[in-house]
Amino acid sequence: MGDNFLDNFWCGFAVLKLFDHMHIRCYTLAVKIFVLIKQVPDTAIALEIKADAADIMYQDIPWVINPYDEYAVEEALCIKEKLGGSVTVISMGPDRVADIIRSSFAMGADEAVHLKDTAFNSLDAYSTAFILSKAISISGYDIILCGKQAVDDGWGYIGPALAEILSVPSVSSILKLKISEDKKHATATREIDEGLEVVEVPLPALFAVQQGINKPRYASLPGIMKAKKKEIKIVDAGALGVASAATDLRVWGASRTNVKKLFYPPERKKGKVLEGDSMTVIKELINLLRNEAKVI
Amino acid sequence: MNNNDIWVIAEHKANIITAGALEAIGAGKLISKQLNGGLSVVILGDELSVFSKSLSNTMVDNIYLLENPLLVQYTSDAYISCLIPLIKQHRPSVILIPSTCLGRDLAPKLAAVLKTAYVSDISRIEIDNNNITFTRPVYGGRLLSAVVCRGEKPWVLILRPRAFEKAASGAVATDLHAYGVSKAANIEKYSTNLLSSSIRAIIKGVEQTQKGMGLTEADIIIAGGRGMKDAENFKMLEDLASVLGGVVGASGAAVDAGWMPHSAQVGQTGKVVSPKLYIACGISGAPQHLAGMSTSKCIVAINKDPYAPIFQVADYGIVGDLFEVVPMVIEELKKNG
Numbered sequence: 005m006g007d008n009f010l011d012n013f014w015c016g017f018a019v020l021k022l023f024d025h026m027h028i029r030c031y032t033l034a035v036k037i038f039v040l041i042k043q044v045p046d047t048a049i050a051l052e053i054k055a056d057a058a059d060i061m062y063q064d065i066p067w068v069i070n071p072y073d074e075y076a077v078e079e080a081l082c083i084k085e086k087l088g089g090s091v092t093v094i095s096m097g098p099d100r101v102a103d104i105i106r107s108s109f110a111m112g113a114d115e116a117v118h119l120k121d122t123a124f125n126s127l128d129a130y131s132t133a134f135i136l137s138k139a140i141s142i143s144g145y146d147i148i149l150c151g152k153q154a155v156d157d158g159w160g161y162i163g164p165a166l167a168e169i170l171s172v173p174s175v176s177s178i179l180k181l182k183i184s185e186d187k188k189h190a191t192a193t194r195e196i197d198e199g200l201e202v203v204e205v206p207l208p209a210l211f212a213v214q215q216g217i218n219k220p221r222y223a224s225l226p227g228i229m230k231a232k233k234k235e236i237k238i239v240d241a242g243a244l245g246v247a248s249a250a251t252d253l254r255v256w257g258a259s260r261t262n263v264k265k266l267f268y269p270p271e272r273k274k275g276k277v278l279e280g281d282s283m284t285v286i287k288e289l290i291n292l293l294r295n296e297a298k299v300i
Numbered sequence: 301m302n303n304n305d306i307w308v309i310a311e312h313k314a315n316i317i318t319a320g321a322l323e324a325i326g327a328g329k330l331i332s333k334q335l336n337g338g339l340s341v342v343i344l345g346d347e348l349s350v351f352s353k354s355l356s357n358t359m360v361d362n363i364y365l366l367e368n369p370l371l372v373q374y375t376s377d378a379y380i381s382c383l384i385p386l387i388k389q390h391r392p393s394v395i396l397i398p399s400t401c402l403g404r405d406l407a408p409k410l411a412a413v414l415k416t417a418y419v420s421d422i423s424r425i426e427i428d429n430n431n432i433t434f435t436r437p438v439y440g441g442r443l444l445s446a447v448v449c450r451g452e453k454p455w456v457l458i459l460r461p462r463a464f465e466k467a468a469s470g471a472v473a474t475d476l477h478a479y480g481v482s483k484a485a486n487i488e489k490y491s492t493n494l495l496s497s498s499i500r501a502i503i504k505g506v507e508q509t510q511k512g513m514g515l516t517e518a519d520i521i522i523a524g525g526r527g528m529k530d531a532e533n534f535k536m537l538e539d540l541a542s543v544l545g546g547v548v549g550a551s552g553a554a555v556d557a558g559w560m561p562h563s564a565q566v567g568q569t570g571k572v573v574s575p576k577l578y579i580a581c582g583i584s585g586a587p588q589h590l591a592g593m594s595t596s597k598c599i600v601a602i603n604k605d606p607y608a609p610i611f612q613v614a615d616y617g618i619v620g621d622l623f624e625v626v627p628m629v630i631e632e633l634k635k636n637g
Contacts, residue, residue, distance in 0.1 A: 047439075051442055060443070071569050129408075129418055155439070158420070159420055160458075161408040173500040191504065195401060216562030261418070261419060261447055262448050263446070264447065264448055268444070272613045275611075276617070277606070285625075289618065290636075297598040299520070300544055
């Protein structure tokens with residue numbers, strides 16, 4: 005009797021869960037959006053190179069979300085507001101990365117994945133994209149957004165490479181994005197050398213955003229309060245099944261690129277400020293440009 | 301085993317190889333000489349015979365022409381499905397790609413498919429005993445980074461615009477002749493099998509001309525900052541640019557004020573430029589902006605504030621009101637131009 009009751013209970017529960025699931029799938033067709041975010045040193049500060057020249061001094065420097073990634077978060081939130089769905093931010097790095105995750109939460113992101121593992125330290129660009137592909141594939145996705153590049157190392161690699169690894173189409177340097185009503189296609193306007201190009205791709209797809217696509221919102225006070233309570237899902241190499249398997253290590257273990265050293269650009273030699281009345285100064289400038297610098 | 305061949309993926313517009321591609325060919329020639337390898341130029345498009353004629357008697361060793369109507373407009377799907385088999389067949393060691401919108405989309409995808417090293421924004425290549433070191437700006441040009449690659453080849457490399465010597469502009473053949481080498485190149489034409497259904501991106505349209513276009517390739521840039529005071533006043537810079545044959549850019553402050561579009565922004569989060577001549581008008585010179593233009597050959601600063609940081613990097617500075625100075629410069633240039 006008791007068993008029967010329990011069976012019925014669980015069976016009913018399962019049906020309810022199934023309806024719940026169907027509801028999401030069939031009626032709202034929720035769009036699942038991933039946004040790749042990276043933490044970078046504040047672009048306004050002076051940078052110092054470490055004694056061994058291998059990296060910059062990280063002590064006491066202010067960190068921010070990569071500005072291009074902030075546009076990506078904003079774009080994701082705009083899509084969610086129009087079409088429903090959820091926005092998950094994903095970032096790789098040490099503990100401090102939680103700061104940009106919290107600020108994305110405060111803007112309105114729903115979920116977050118923090119890829120944190122000493123095995124992820126100083127991965128090369130391919131390996132980083134590979135690990136991201138593993139993490140994103142676990143939960144499925146319709147749209148992946150990222151900045152067109154990070155302002156620190158400026159590789160401009162992760163977005164397009166990730167799309168290739170996931171075998172989904174991607175559009176680079178986008179300035180406009182529109183998702184079709186059936187949520188099966190997206191039309192993006194992207195920057196090309198001659199101007200702008202309008203491209204349509206089937207979803208799922210990845211879009212790398214260019215500056216100018218939107219103006220990121222400021223976090224609201226309730227948003228900031230809520231952000232403190234939201235859970236950050238921490239994922240390590242083991243959880244992705246890439247920790248020890250030799251086959252995976254072959255793929256992402258050895259770094260394909262290595263920074264030998266960082267150095268300061270050669271300083272420009274001090275120029276001259278031209279003195280005199282406007283006419284004299286302008287005549288001298290044109291003369292110097294023609295005959296000394298020989299650039300006009 | 302990979303051979304030592306260097307490839308250049310050459311873009312072309314109106315049947316002429318682009319400036320960026322010529323720079324890549326120039327860089328490729330230097331590397332191939334030192335590594336004792338061949339130099340091959342790969343051109344994708346349709347009806348490319350014009351290139352086999354214009355390149356037929358030049359210093360490059362091989363010219364691979366990949367022809368298909370579906371290659372006329374760039375899509376990464378079409379380019380990659382044509383390039384990968386050719387790469388597998390010829391096994392080059394290095395693929396050089398100019399830093400254009402096309403190159404910056406194609407190169408990372410190509411490197412990801414090949415699972416090989418990728419380096420972007422290369423401004424210098426040094427070879428010492430077959431060891432290659434690439435120099436590239438990081439942190440928006442505030443620092444430089446020396447990078448080495450290892451592992452499987454080909455390495456996919458993006459070259460920064462205007463960082464490598466190219467021959468004077470003109471027809472491709474004459475440009476390549478300028479290197480002083482003349483031998484018959486091996487020309488191979490591949491008519492590729494491509495299905496339009498395999499191309500996932502559909503190009504709906506192209507809108508030409510936009511402010512700030514051609515900034516990275518421009519010889520002369522006239523840039524305006526907060527001191528311009530209004531969008532209208534950029535007309536004056538357009539005038540100066542047209543007298544000098546230049547392009548108009550803007551600082552982050554002018555873009556944030558809505559006076560110029562983002563596409564015209566020079567700086568760490570905009571375009572990184574290194575023209576022959578950069579004239580900064582009403583730009584104070586925030587580190588963000590300096591990062592994007594301090595590799596210019598000659599910098600002129602026009603600013604009211606004698607303590608503006610821009611004067612620290614300027615070769616020639618004029619402390620004065622740009623609304624007085626710029627029109628006078630235009631006038632003077634017109635007079636004895």
